[in-house]
Amino acid sequence: MTHIDRRGFLRAAAIGMVAGGPLAALSARTADASTMVKRAFSPDYGPLSPVKDHTTGLELLKLPRGFEYLTHGWTGDLMSDGRPTPSMHDGMAAFQPSGKLKSQIKGSGKGHWTALVRNHEVSAYSGAFVEPAYNPAAGGGTTTLVFDTRRGEFVHSYASLSGTIRNCAGGPTPWGSWLSCEETTEINGSVRHGYVFEVPHDGIGDARPYREMGRFSHEAVAVDPATGYVYETEDATPSGLYRFRPTVRGDLAQGGLLEMMKIGGGAYTTYADGTGTVYPEIDWVVIDEPDPGPGETSVVQQGIAKGGASFRRLEGAWYHEGKIYIVSTSGGPTGQGQVFEYDLAADTMRVLFASPSATVLNNPDNICVSPRGGIVLCEDGSGVEYLHGLTTDGEIFPFAENAVVIPAGGVRGKSVAPGDYTGSEWCGSTFDSKDGGWLFANIQTPGITFAITGPWENGSL
Numbered sequence: 001m002t003h004i005d006r007r008g009f010l011r012a013a014a015i016g017m018v019a020g021g022p023l024a025a026l027s028a029r030t031a032d033a034s035t036m037v038k039r040a041f042s043p044d045y046g047p048l049s050p051v052k053d054h055t056t057g058l059e060l061l062k063l064p065r066g067f068e069y070l071t072h073g074w075t076g077d078l079m080s081d082g083r084p085t086p087s088m089h090d091g092m093a094a095f096q097p098s099g100k101l102k103s104q105i106k107g108s109g110k111g112h113w114t115a116l117v118r119n120h121e122v123s124a125y126s127g128a129f130v131e132p133a134y135n136p137a138a139g140g141g142t143t144t145l146v147f148d149t150r151r152g153e154f155v156h157s158y159a160s161l162s163g164t165i166r167n168c169a170g171g172p173t174p175w176g177s178w179l180s181c182e183e184t185t186e187i188n189g190s191v192r193h194g195y196v197f198e199v200p201h202d203g204i205g206d207a208r209p210y211r212e213m214g215r216f217s218h219e220a221v222a223v224d225p226a227t228g229y230v231y232e233t234e235d236a237t238p239s240g241l242y243r244f245r246p247t248v249r250g251d252l253a254q255g256g257l258l259e260m261m262k263i264g265g266g267a268y269t270t271y272a273d274g275t276g277t278v279y280p281e282i283d284w285v286v287i288d289e290p291d292p293g294p295g296e297t298s299v300v301q302q303g304i305a306k307g308g309a310s311f312r313r314l315e316g317a318w319y320h321e322g323k324i325y326i327v328s329t330s331g332g333p334t335g336q337g338q339v340f341e342y343d344l345a346a347d348t349m350r351v352l353f354a355s356p357s358a359t360v361l362n363n364p365d366n367i368c369v370s371p372r373g374g375i376v377l378c379e380d381g382s383g384v385e386y387l388h389g390l391t392t393d394g395e396i397f398p399f400a401e402n403a404v405v406i407p408a409g410g411v412r413g414k415s416v417a418p419g420d421y422t423g424s425e426w427c428g429s430t431f432d433s434k435d436g437g438w439l440f441a442n443i444q445t446p447g448i449t450f451a452i453t454g455p456w457e458n459g460s461l
Helices: 007-016 021-027 299-305
Strands: 048-051 061-064 068-072 089-095 113-120 140-148 153-164 167-172 177-182 196-200 218-223 230-234 242-246 256-263 282-286 314-320 323-328 338-343 348-354 364-369 375-379 386-390 396-402 426-431 438-443 448-453
Touching (some): 048 396, 061 448, 068 153, 089 438, 089 448, 113 167, 113 438, 140 167, 140 177, 153 177, 153 196, 167 314, 177 218, 218 323, 230 323, 256 299, 323 364, 375 426, 375 438, 386 426
Parallel strands (some): 089 167, 089 426, 218 314, 314 364
Antiparallel strands (some): 048 061, 061 396, 068 448, 140 153, 218 230, 230 242, 242 256, 256 282, 314 323, 323 338, 338 348, 386 396, 426 438, 438 448
16 A cells, blocks of 8 residues: 545544644743753644554554655665765755646546755765756755655656755745755865755756855755845754845846844854743844855954854754744753744744753754644654654653664665664655645655645644
């Protein structure tokens, strides 16, 4: 069996959708994070247990009762364009497919489709896997998948960007493209890396770096649909929170102005700030040279020199209902992570929560929000890796456990090596573009994309 029929579930899920959800409830919490706990399992969804993959028959995940999944796009699998799937799956987002993309899919009927653009955080200069390529020597980039949400099966896939390096995260745009970010400032020969690239969800990216969006160790982006401003995170310490104001809304190739957030009087450091910390005085300083070369002052140091605020390893970012949620993977009083909430209309920011200990949340990374307002956090700590949910009471719970162990004989039809991959990170979590009935996520190594479905309406997600 390679697909899951979801007709009955779709009707139930539509009834269960609510506005606000856990984010609204969490926003109303007091400033005391000490009462936050990590539950052994969701009080609504229940405990985790091994579930077989509909694709391979292996028990690759532990999930709550009633949830099921299938896998696709393993490293090395041939895509629809005949190319092997690259390794190191990472950030990802879902889109409503255009007519152009639908016309490329043959033999799949009318379809209830969602498109996924997926990053590959390849660090090797092993050669580009599709043209045009920014750097023909570079092995990173993106691939695009199409999933039928009604039939529960992947129907199309192809390479959509290459010639880049360490494509870690990024973010979707309101105009239907994926911004893929290089998490590096390497220079390969005469070619600089460390840029943002745009990939249409229904085609192949032109591999042009958006130099005015900055050259630094990029992680994620979130776009304000009202203004078209792009908010960018930086995976470094110190790191800045950046805002790119495009000259033409929706056309980032036309350039624009890169700015870095300033808090209060300037030179503020957020490293130790705990839950409830409020930053009412927000300003932005201009980055004079967004594309520094060798020996020139880095983007973050340019911003700090003008009073820009310093953060610890900013990673995930997500836009939801007028606010942007930003993750610092190692910030907060215990160094276990912070989630910031930036209110775009009020131009204020606060620490929504800071983990009081590793037993509550251990170094969060990517974040996404479901159509029901539920929060999914990809934990990138030590030991077995989890996708975590967040209850309306501000309690963290494991939703999916990485149980990927490839047996000694391997997996039929797959080229991945046998081994225990339970310590490999989750990344790229995103809900489908139709009704949020499917959660897609990647396990980076050996490189697998999961499509998970079930009774979401029973709990916080």
